[in-house]
Amino acid sequence: MAVFVTGGAGYIGTHTIVELLENNEQVVVLDNLSNSSEESLKRVTMITGKTVDFYQGDILDSDLLDNIFTTHEISAVIHFAGLKAVGESVEQPLKYYKNNVAGTVILCQAMGKANIKNIVFSSSATVYGDPASLPIKEDFPTGATNPYGQSKLMVEHILTDLANSDPSWNIAVLRYFNPVGAHESGLIGEDPNDIPNNLMPFIAQVAVGKREQLSVFGNDYDTHDGTGVRDYIHVVDLAKGHLRALEKLNTAPGLVTYNLGTGQGYSVLDMIQAFEKASEQTIPYQIVARRPGDIAVCYAAPEKAKQELNWQATHSIDDMAQSSWKWQSSNPNGYES
Ligand code: NAD
Numbered sequence: 646m647a648v649f650v651t652g653g654a655g656y657i658g659t660h661t662i663v664e665l666l667e668n669n670e671q672v673v674v675l676d677n678l679s680n681s682s683e684e685s686l687k688r689v690t691m692i693t694g695k696t697v698d699f700y701q702g703d704i705l706d707s708d709l710l711d712n713i714f715t716t717h718e719i720s721a722v723i724h725f726a727g728l729k730a731v732g733e734s735v736e737q738p739l740k741y742y743k744n745n746v747a748g749t750v751i752l753c754q755a756m757g758k759a760n761i762k763n764i765v766f767s768s769s770a771t772v773y774g775d776p777a778s779l780p781i782k783e784d785f786p787t788g789a790t791n792p793y794g795q796s797k798l799m800v801e802h803i804l805t806d807l808a809n810s811d812p813s814w815n816i817a818v819l820r821y822f823n824p825v826g827a828h829e830s831g832l833i834g835e836d837p838n839d840i841p842n843n844l845m846p847f848i849a850q851v852a853v854g855k856r857e858q859l860s861v862f863g864n865d866y867d868t869h870d871g872t873g874v875r876d877y878i879h880v881v882d883l884a885k886g887h888l889r890a891l892e893k894l895n896t897a898p899g900l901v902t903y904n905l906g907t908g909q910g911y912s913v914l915d916m917i918q919a920f921e922k923a924s925e926q927t928i929p930y931q932i933v934a935r936r937p938g939d940i941a942v943c944y945a946a947p948e949k950a951k952q953e954l955n956w957q958a959t960h961s962i963d964d965m966a967q968s969s970w971k972w973q974s975s976n977p978n979g980y981e982s
Pocket residue numbers: 651652653654655656657658675676677678679680681702703704705724725726727728729744748767768769770821822823824
C-alpha cells in the first residue's frame with residue numbers, strides 16, 4: 646500500500662515525503678510542477694536513499710487520477726497541491742477557485758470511485774480571519790478575507806459535507822500556522838518562484854545578498870514591539886504531524902480538524918533577531934506601512950493535536966532560523982543552484 650501525495654514536489658510536501666519514506670511508507674507523487682521542480686524529489690532521494698513514483702500532471706486531470714488509482718494500491722491521500730499566493734488570489738480569483746476548489750472536488754471524486762476514502766487536507770490558519778481572542782482554538786468562528794483563504798474554507802465545507810454524506814470517509818483537516826525552516830541536511834527547503842511574499846524566505850534572501858533589505862510591514866500594532874506576531878512552526882514538525890494524522894485516520898474518526906502550530910507567538914523583529922544570530926549577518930530593514938489585510942497577532946491553541954494526535958512541535962525559533970539559513974546559504978538560487 647502507498648500514500649498518494651498531491652503537490653509532493655513543493656515545500657511542505659518534500660519534507661513530509663522524507664518523513665514518510667523514513668517511516669518505510671511507499672509514496673506516489675502527483676505534481677504539475679507549477680511552483681516546484683523535480684530536483685526537489687531528487688534531493689528527497691539523496692536524504693533518504695529511497696525513491697518515489699512520480700507523475701508530472703494535474704489534480705484537475707481525472708483520467709490521470711483514475712489511471713494512478715488503478716496502477717497503485719493507495720491507502721490514503723495527503724493533499725498539498727494548491728496555489729497559495731494571497732495577493733495573486735485577489736487578482737486572479739478564478740484561477741484559485743479552479744485549482745484549489747475544483748481540483749479538490751475532482752480528486753475526491755476519483756478517490757471515491759477507487760474506494761480510497763482517507764485524506765489529509767492542507768488548510769490554513771487564514772480560515773480564522775481576524776480572531777476575536779487568542780490563542781486560536783479549532784472551534785473558533787471561521788471567515789476568510791481573500792480568495793486564497795476562501796478557497797481553503799470552501800474545501801473545508803466540501804469535505805465536511807462529504808463526510809456527512811458517507812461515514813466511510815475519514816478526513817483530517819490540518820490548519821497550518823506559519824511553516825518555516827528546512828530539513829537539517831540543507832538539501833530541501835522553501836524555494837519561492839518570484840519575490841517572496843512570506844517573511845522568512847524574504848529574510849533569508851536578504852541574508853544571502855539576493856535582496857537589499859526587508860520591509861517590515863508596520864510597527865504600530867498592539868504587540869510587544871509593535872510588529873506583527875505569528876506562530877511560526879518548523880516544517881519538519883509540521884511534516885511529522887501529517888504522519889500522526891494518517892495514523893488517526895486508521896481509527897476511522899470521520900472528519901477531524903487540528904491546528905498545527907506551536908502555541909507561541911513571535912514578532913517580525915524577533916524573527917529578524919533569530920536569523921541574524923543564526924546567519925551571523927546583519928539583516929537591513931526599514932519600517933513601512935502596514936500590509937493591507939494583515940492582522941496583528943495570530944497563534945494557535947495546539948492542545949487538541951497534542952491530545953488526539955500525540956503530536957507537538959519540538960523545534961525552537963533558533964532551529965527554524967538555523968535550518969533556513971543552512972538551506973538558503975547552500976542553495977542561494979534554490980533548486981537551480
Ligand atoms: P508549494 O507551492 O511549495 O507546494 C504546492 C505544490 O502543489 C507545488 O509543488 C505545485 O507545483 C503543486 N500544485 C499546485 N497546483 C497543482 C495542481 N493543480 N496539480 C498538481 N500539482 C499542483 O506550497 P507549500 O508551502 O508546500 O504548501 C502546500 C499546501 O499547504 C498548499 O495547499 C498550501 O495552500 C497549504 N498551506 C501552506 C502554507 C505555507 O505558508 N506554506 C500555510 C498554510 C497552508
